[in-house]
Amino acid sequence: MNKSSLVAALAGALLFGSGASAQTDDASQESLAFTRQIAVDGTIAGSLEASTATAGVPAAAMVEALQAFATSIDLGREVGDGDRFHVRYEQTFTVTGTPIGTGRVVWAELRTTAKGTLAIHRFRTRDGAELFWLANGQGATPPAMRLPVEIVSISSGFGLRADPFGQPPPPPTAGKSGAMGGPLRTPPALPPGLKPGTITGEKPLSSYGGASSYGRSTPGYAAPGGLNGGNWQHAPRVTRSLFMHEGVDLVAPTGTPVRAAADGVVIGAAPNGRYGNWIRIDHAGKLATVYGHLSGFAPGIVAGTKVSRGDVIGFVGSTGRSTGAHLHFELLADGKPVNPITHPETKRSVLRGPDLDRLRKQVAHSLAERDREAAVEASFRN
Numbered sequence: 001m002n003k004s005s006l007v008a009a010l011a012g013a014l015l016f017g018s019g020a021s022a023q024t025d026d027a028s029q030e031s032l033a034f035t036r037q038i039a040v041d042g043t044i045a046g047s048l049e050a051s052t053a054t055a056g057v058p059a060a061a062m063v064e065a066l067q068a069f070a071t072s073i074d075l076g077r078e079v080g081d082g083d084r085f086h087v088r089y090e091q092t093f094t095v096t097g098t099p100i101g102t103g104r105v106v107w108a109e110l111r112t113t114a115k116g117t118l119a120i121h122r123f124r125t126r127d128g129a130e131l132f133w134l135a136n137g138q139g140a141t142p143p144a145m146r147l148p149v150e151i152v153s154i155s156s157g158f159g160l161r162a163d164p165f166g167q168p169p170p171p172p173t174a175g176k177s178g179a180m181g182g183p184l185r186t187p188p189a190l191p192p193g194l195k196p197g198t199i200t201g202e203k204p205l206s207s208y209g210g211a212s213s214y215g216r217s218t219p220g221y222a223a224p225g226g227l228n229g230g231n232w233q234h235a236p237r238v239t240r241s242l243f244m245h246e247g248v249d250l251v252a253p254t255g256t257p258v259r260a261a262a263d264g265v266v267i268g269a270a271p272n273g274r275y276g277n278w279i280r281i282d283h284a285g286k287l288a289t290v291y292g293h294l295s296g297f298a299p300g301i302v303a304g305t306k307v308s309r310g311d312v313i314g315f316v317g318s319t320g321r322s323t324g325a326h327l328h329f330e331l332l333a334d335g336k337p338v339n340p341i342t343h344p345e346t347k348r349s350v351l352r353g354p355d356l357d358r359l360r361k362q363v364a365h366s367l368a369e370r371d372r373e374a375a376v377e378a379s380f381r382n
């Protein structure tokens with residue numbers, strides 16, 4: 001018997017954790033069902049997925065945990081043979097010991113050569129959401145929305161920028177002061193790995209030119225061929241050579257797959273003026289995303305198509321009003337353009353305050369429990 005199966009057997013025998021919990025809502029045998037927590041240790045040979053399955057962790061229970069780990073480590077490249085894992089999962093059994101359901105991972109730890117120790121902990125926040133978190137309070141659940149290409153760089157961010165088709169950029173004073181008064185703010189910090197581009201600034205839309213500048217077309221619904229129907233609108237009271245750039249430009253080679261940022265329904269996929277080949281997808285929560293300058297559409301992507309997050313919807317190109325291959329990407333919240341890089345939907349959540357304190361206590365408790373169990377295991381061996 002190898003070590004992992006020994007530990008699994010011991011853990012199973014010791015009834016760690018929550019112990020028996022009778023359920024009263026069913027008169028069948030399930031009324032005597034009980035839930036126990038089972039701890040498994042092992043060494044990776046092949047993949048983490050295969051190794052935990054070999055050690056007895058139900059594959060279905062690991063799916064969520066693997067996704068959580070994948071937010072912080074490359075499971076293919078940074079986890080390999082000889083790395084160690086610890087998985088503690090919860091499984092419900094019938095009174096005769098048959099597992100019910102898939103089980104769920106409570107917490108798990110990886111000890112890797114490449115990236116050191118990494119752990120995910122299932123934790124319920126005060127607002128009632130139960131998700132995986134890293135021990136430092138960073139969310140280990142992928143954000144609801146992803147960026148649509150594996151980004152090489154952002155060539156132009158959200159906010160005012162010089163018109164690449166117009167006159168040369170204004171002298172620094174014009175750009176700095178802004179005709180609406182008040183300095184333009186520094187662009188927001190970009191996620192790791194992103195290079196700051198030629199972002200000229202970011203301000204609430206209401207600061208620029210008033211509602212009339214933005215209210216005369218529906219964002220993302222530019223009339224085909226129309227020069228004023230898109231989201232590139234002059235901000236006339238600022239200066240003729242600046243545009244409000246209501247999205248981000250993500251630089252990638254022509255042909256790079258463009259993926260749906262989140263689950264949704266394709267509202268349009270067609271040539272559309274300055275946007276060139278254009279797609280709009282509507283998502284839950286009054287969110288919509290817009291993709292411009294595509295070289296082409298993925299098969300089956302037409303108005304009405306349902307898409308899932310990550311589905312390929314088209315390919316990077318330079319159609320429409322574009323100076324080179326890139327994806328113009330917009331995020332609309334309730335019809336209004338928002339910065340897709342800094343919007344909460346695309347950001348990982350981070351625990352703060354009382355939630356973070358409680359997570360830290362839970363983590364400390366879990367580690368102490370694991371150490372106690374390891375001591376029990378050692379005493380069985382001696």
Ligand SMILES: [Zn+2]
Binds near residue numbers: 245249327328329
């Ligand atoms: Zn753009």
